[in-house]
Amino acid sequence: MNTDRTYQMLLVLFFAQSCAFILGLGQLYGGDPTVQTARASTPELSRDIPDRSNLAECVIAQINYPRHILSYQLHITTIGDHLDAIAHQYGSEAALIQQYNHISCSPPPGRALIIPQTNPPAIWPQQSVRDQTILIDHGRTDRPWVALTIDMGAGSQPVPHMLEILRERDIQVTFFPTGNWIAQNPWLARQIAQDGHEFGNHSYSHPDLRTLTDRQIAQELAKTEQLLYDTTGATSRPFVRPPYGAYDERVLQTITTQGYLPIFWSLDSLDSVDPPKTPAFLIHRVTTTLSREELSGAIILIHGGSEATAEALPSILDQFATMGFEVRTLSEVLGQ
Incomplete structure (x- = not known):
């Protein structure tokens, strides 16, 4: 009889401890909704890292992360x-940094990273994000890769043709849509994601952020x-391109504080600037303006609303291939 009672008491104790443990995990990873920051209204990073052949074997396929981010820090790798x-220094998690920045376990020196802080840092940074500014206009120069980035603010008619061209060549690039564009073209946004392309953030209404x-x-x-x-299941983090390429130090600091890297360009195709450009002009400008040395790691800007750009795109891609250059996503060209 005493043995049965002892056994029952042990079961009750085990159940109580299990509940306490589960509740503790809930507080750590879910958090009290009454104390959540604005981050709670944005999607948590629980999506797979894109399948890229050049990522190290240590890539984590899928991990669920806490929504609550204390703050973001900027780190330049050495x-x-x-x-x-890095994670220990800033109070973050290695897999979270990895997934957030689309990188492997050992990013190359000079790579700018956004560090989402989930815990107080082990070592307080000598400089906060507010003390630093960065603007990225070029990637790694040790590979014959170029990043083709496509701003999506006005117009959508050329986009299906562009996607078809990229699909035929098995090329993934980086799209920077505005929120307005996504709202007006949800099926195209989903197709971009389905084709494996990368996204950046181009604001919602395309204002001058200054x-x-x-x-x-x-x-x-x-x-x-x-x-x-909500539309695609994809994220725009960690890249932001300021509309019109307009910025000042305050804008850059604010973008970084929000957990993004400000992205500029090495070459503007001028396809959105009057007078209207011909396909021949765009082919020549995009493929011949920069030297071979300058092209390695270049970030090239084109616009998805340009019919002339859509017409020029096959020749641009083929010319780069003839020159020995590969067109890649922004995260790949920056260094994974």
Whole structure:
């Protein structure tokens, strides 16, 4: 009889401890909704890392992360940096940094990373994000790769043809849609994601960010990120391209504070600038303006609403291939 009672008491104790443990995990990874920051309204990063042949074997396929991000920090990698050490320094998780920035375990030196902080850092950074500015206009120069980036603000008619051209050549690039564009073209946004392309954030309404407050900039980015996720299941993080390429130090700092890397370009195709450009002009400008040395790691800007660009795209891609250059996504060209 005493044995049965002891056994029952042990079962009750085990059940109580299990419930406490589960509740503890819920507080750590789910958090109390009454104390969530604005991050709680944005999608958590639980999606797969894109399948890229050049990623190290240590890539984590799928991990669920806590929604609550304390803050974001900017880190520029140096020789010998490893994600475990970086994560420990900033109070983050190696797999979270990896997935957030689309990188392997050992990114190349000089790679700019956004570090989502989920815990107080082991070592407080000497500089906060507010003390730093960065604007990325070029990638790694040690490979014959170029990043083709396509801004999507006005117009959508040429996009299906562009996607078909890229699909035929098995090429993935990086699209920067505005939130307005996604709202007006949800099926195209889903097709872009389905084809394996990468996304960046181009704001919601395409304003000059210099005319907005920090809060308004944050709202523009958050609204687009949420809509992109709701529409496609993809994320625009960690890349933002300021509309019109317009920025100042405050804009760059605000973008980084919101957990994004500001992206510029090495070469503007001028396909959105009057007077209207011919396909021949665009082919010549995109493939011959930069030297071979400058092309390695170049970030090239074109626009998805340009019929002339869609017509020129096959020749641009074929010319790069003839020159020995591969067209890649932005994250690949920056260094994974």
